[in-house]
Amino acid sequence: MAWTEKILRVNLTKGTCESEPLNMVWAAEYLGQRGLATKYLVDEIDPKVDPLSPDNKMIFATGPLTGTCASTSARYSVITKGALTGAIACSNSGGYFGAELKMAGWDMIIFEGKSEKPVYLSIVNDKAELRSAEHLWGRSVWEVEPAIKAESGDPQTRVCSIGAAGENGVLYACIVNDLHRAAGRSGVGTVMGSKNLKAVAVRGTVGVTVKDPKAFMAATMAGKKVLADNAVTGEGLPAFGTQILMNIINETGALPSKNFHDVQFEGAGKIGAEAMAEVRASDGKANLVTKAACFGCTIACGRISQIDKDHFTVVNKPEYWGASGGLEYEAAWALGAATQVDDLECLTYVNFLCNEQGYDPISFGSTVAAAMEMFEDGTITTEDTGGIKLKFGSAEALTQIAELTGKNEGFGAEIGLGSKRLCEKYGRPELSMSVKGQEFPAYDPRGIQGMGLGYATANRGACHLRSYTVASEILGIPEKTDPLETEGKAGLVKAFQDATAAVDSSGLCLFTTFAWSLDDIAPQIDAACEGDWTPERLAETGERIWNMERQFNLAAGFTGKDDTLPQRLLKEAAKTGPAEGKVCGLDVMLPEYYSLRGWSVDGVPSSQTLERLGV
Amino acid sequence: MQKSLHIIAERCTGCLQCEMACSFEADGVFNPSRSRIKVFPLHEEGRFVPYTCTQCADAWCVKACPVDAIVINLETGAKVVLENVCVGCKVCTIACPFGTINYSQATGKVIKCDLCGGDPECVKACPTEAILYVDADWTGYDKMRSWAKKTDAGARAEA
Numbered sequence: 001m002a003w004t005e006k007i008l009r010v011n012l013t014k015g016t017c018e019s020e021p022l023n024m025v026w027a028a029e030y031l032g033q034r035g036l037a038t039k040y041l042v043d044e045i046d047p048k049v050d051p052l053s054p055d056n057k058m059i060f061a062t063g064p065l066t067g068t069c070a071s072t073s074a075r076y077s078v079i080t081k082g083a084l085t086g087a088i089a090c091s092n093s094g095g096y097f098g099a100e101l102k103m104a105g106w107d108m109i110i111f112e113g114k115s116e117k118p119v120y121l122s123i124v125n126d127k128a129e130l131r132s133a134e135h136l137w138g139r140s141v142w143e144v145e146p147a148i149k150a151e152s153g154d155p156q157t158r159v160c161s162i163g164a165a166g167e168n169g170v171l172y173a174c175i176v177n178d179l180h181r182a183a184g185r186s187g188v189g190t191v192m193g194s195k196n197l198k199a200v201a202v203r204g205t206v207g208v209t210v211k212d213p214k215a216f217m218a219a220t221m222a223g224k225k226v227l228a229d230n231a232v233t234g235e236g237l238p239a240f241g242t243q244i245l246m247n248i249i250n251e252t253g254a255l256p257s258k259n260f261h262d263v264q265f266e267g268a269g270k271i272g273a274e275a276m277a278e279v280r281a282s283d284g285k286a287n288l289v290t291k292a293a294c295f296g297c298t299i300a301c302g303r304i305s306q307i308d309k310d311h312f313t314v315v316n317k318p319e320y321w322g323a324s325g326g327l328e329y330e331a332a333w334a335l336g337a338a339t340q341v342d343d344l345e346c347l348t349y350v351n352f353l354c355n356e357q358g359y360d361p362i363s364f365g366s367t368v369a370a371a372m373e374m375f376e377d378g379t380i381t382t383e384d385t386g387g388i389k390l391k392f393g394s395a396e397a398l399t400q401i402a403e404l405t406g407k408n409e410g411f412g413a414e415i416g417l418g419s420k421r422l423c424e425k426y427g428r429p430e431l432s433m434s435v436k437g438q439e440f441p442a443y444d445p446r447g448i449q450g451m452g453l454g455y456a457t458a459n460r461g462a463c464h465l466r467s468y469t470v471a472s473e474i475l476g477i478p479e480k481t482d483p484l485e486t487e488g489k490a491g492l493v494k495a496f497q498d499a500t501a502a503v504d505s506s507g508l509c510l511f512t513t514f515a516w517s518l519d520d521i522a523p524q525i526d527a528a529c530e531g532d533w534t535p536e537r538l539a540e541t542g543e544r545i546w547n548m549e550r551q552f553n554l555a556a557g558f559t560g561k562d563d564t565l566p567q568r569l570l571k572e573a574a575k576t577g578p579a580e581g582k583v584c585g586l587d588v589m590l591p592e593y594y595s596l597r598g599w600s601v602d603g604v605p606s607s608q609t610l611e612r613l614g615v
Numbered sequence: 616m617q618k619s620l621h622i623i624a625e626r627c628t629g630c631l632q633c634e635m636a637c638s639f640e641a642d643g644v645f646n647p648s649r650s651r652i653k654v655f656p657l658h659e660e661g662r663f664v665p666y667t668c669t670q671c672a673d674a675w676c677v678k679a680c681p682v683d684a685i686v687i688n689l690e691t692g693a694k695v696v697l698e699n700v701c702v703g704c705k706v707c708t709i710a711c712p713f714g715t716i717n718y719s720q721a722t723g724k725v726i727k728c729d730l731c732g733g734d735p736e737c738v739k740a741c742p743t744e745a746i747l748y749v750d751a752d753w754t755g756y757d758k759m760r761s762w763a764k765k766t767d768a769g770a771r772a773e774a
Contacts, residue, residue: 067645068635068645069632069635069636069639069645069740071742096631103645103646103647103648156648179658204648205646205648205649206646207638207642207644207645207646207648207649208644208645208646209643209644209645210645213639213643217639224742228742289660289661290628290661290662291628292628292629292661292663293628293629293630294630295630295631296630296631296632296635297628297630298630298632298742300628300630300742300743302628304661306661322658322659322660323658323659323660323661324658324659
């Protein structure tokens with residue numbers, strides 16, 4: 001019922017696949033996916049473990065609503081100790097893979113150890129086995145997926161895999177499923193590569209059931225109507241995708257550009273949603289081919305794009321002429337605005353490369369931007385870059401470096417370290433725009449203050465998907481707050497963080513929360529799952545998860561001192577736009593946040609807090 | 616009046632809500648592998664194409680069945696498999712030119728679209744109106760109307 005109550009434990013060292021029952025006491029406390037898998041991880045690994053050692057574990061987890069007819073029921077997460085950060089990592093993906101895993105009858109897969117030789121895991125319902133992947137090693141995500149489908153003899157097999165980036169230790173490698181959906185951040189693909197695990201293939205024909213089908217159909221139908229009637233989920237996202245944000249955030253003065261030197265980008269109009277829909281003069285077609293949904297999703301924010309065949313990036317490369325996953329806002333920002341490259345076709349091509357070789361466009365783009373700043377100020381030269389003129393705004397340089405990073409060759413191998421290690425290496429640590437080693441996404445905390453606190457305190461390092469206060473501060477969801485004010489933001493961030501942790505544990509997509517509150521989500525979970533699931537219980541579950549993640553990070557060696565931002569955001573005021581003259585007021589927000597969380601002034605959860613939540 | 620399923624592939628986003636609704640109505644489980652309607656992604660072209668039985672008037676499956684297990688619902692026009700009569704011989708799956716009737720290992724019978732007795736769940740589940748249930752005599756009505764509008768605009772522009 002909603003939970004399959006089965007875990008697949010795969011020991012890569014021994015080559016074994018074993019079924020075990022799901023701990024239902026923990027399921028009642030942590031729900032599923034992010035929360036429940038993190039509970040298993042923290043229970044089973046030493047927090048100080050080297051993320052790339054065989055002693056680190058990696059969990060693929062679905063939520064109780066994954067694979068049901070609830071809207072956006074596609075989600076699965078990969079939970080491990082992150083290669084990029086050394087912190088708790090939880091990367092969430094859509095597409096079809098997660099639902100298929102659930103259809104096969106599994107709540108989660110726990111990978112432990114390390115295989116001696118490259119392998120992939122094949123699952124057909126209750127049958128699971130490790131197969132040799134020696135013939136697949138070195139091949140891209142786009143080659144491996146069709147190859148495994150052909151081997152399985154069933155075209156409906158779903159596959160997730162790593163590309164060259166994950167194999168070669170690029171520290172922000174992704175796990176890519178369904179060709180262009182990714183568990184993208186924190187280097188979960190790097191951990192997978194370190195275990196010599198190339199791919200997971202799954203075919204599920206068992207299906208998913210729920211506790212009370214009649215109540216579930218009514219609750220999910222009501223939820224779908226709320227999504228359809230909402231301006232963001234019913235109109236904005238389906239029509240324009242997340243890229244609708246490019247111009248909005250630029251006008252807000254919160255579109256970081258030139259490695260966060262600026263908060264607005266002149267070329268924003270050339271790389272956003274409107275530009276994607278525009279018919280190209282060169283070939284009479286638009287970059288955007290169609291919208292696409294993940295499994296079960298009634299929003300369909302996904303973009304499918306096609307590159308102009310005559311564009312310099314793909315001339316004589318027919319393998320990139322077909323339609324594939326197009327630019328999302330975060331990718332377009334990192335690859336474009338952060339580096340000041342305003343060539344939409346180039347950004348689409350680099351995004352294709354990120355999917356093909358499996359690396360995170362956010363961390364990649366941000367790291368390139370830091371490298372560009374060091375190139376322009378002379379810290380690094382063409383001798384370091386192998387001749388690449390790494391100047392802001394250069395589409396050619398971005399293309400060259402993306403091709404090298406995917407293969408982990410030349411200066412690409414250094415870009416693959418992430419901005420923190422790269423900037424430290426060249427003696428300029430202050431130029432890394434990151435928290436806990438993870439690069440920022442696409443919102444400048446000088447222009448959207450709440451995001452600064454969110455970045456500083458996010459358990460997986462800088463992240464927009466842990467407390468997306470942009471919803472409130474810019475879009476007015478659930479109510480409008482002033483993006484330039486710090487007052488009230490501590491409470492806002494805490495509420496968003498807790499609610500998000502619950503949503504990430506359910507199997508649903510966070511994007512529903514543009515329209516849904518926990519009041520809309522609770523009835524759907526309650527009808528599907530055993531036990532009474534109220535909005536209050538979900539919020540408390542989220543708070544429990546947040547504190548559990550925090551405890552793991554503290555035990556891993558992080559302290560309150562790591563809840564900070566680069567000096568650039570705290571000392572250098574925004575130069576233009578509505579936030580002109582503003583820095584991020586983290587120093588005001590952080591103490592209040594600790595206090596609201598029931599943490600000490602050093603950011604350590606008090607024993608009363610932990611006791612109250614049962615962590 | 617009989618109605619027909621009418622598919623507008625251009626509108627499909629590949630969410631598979633139709634497949635879940637179909638399997639849930641038929642079997643009480645969310646299980647696309649048991650769905651009578653299937654969505655086919657044409658990845659390189661950026662298209663998603665739903666496909667299911669079109670309920671042929673003179674149906675190959677009905678004619679091929681040696682035990683008369685496929686009957687016609689006179690109200691809806693659907694060709695309906697009688698589970699208690701079907702012997703799972705699969706001859707209908709060979710006869711059908713479109714592949715829309717299939718054997719199920721789980722039950723040992725064939726499964727196909729039966730129009731849910733005249734209220735197809737896939738139609739109600741589709742969030743983008745890519746699957747419609749329209750007057751069987753006028754499946755082209757909307758298309759004709761949109762072309763009439765375009766043609767008229769062209770004619771007016773010339774005049």
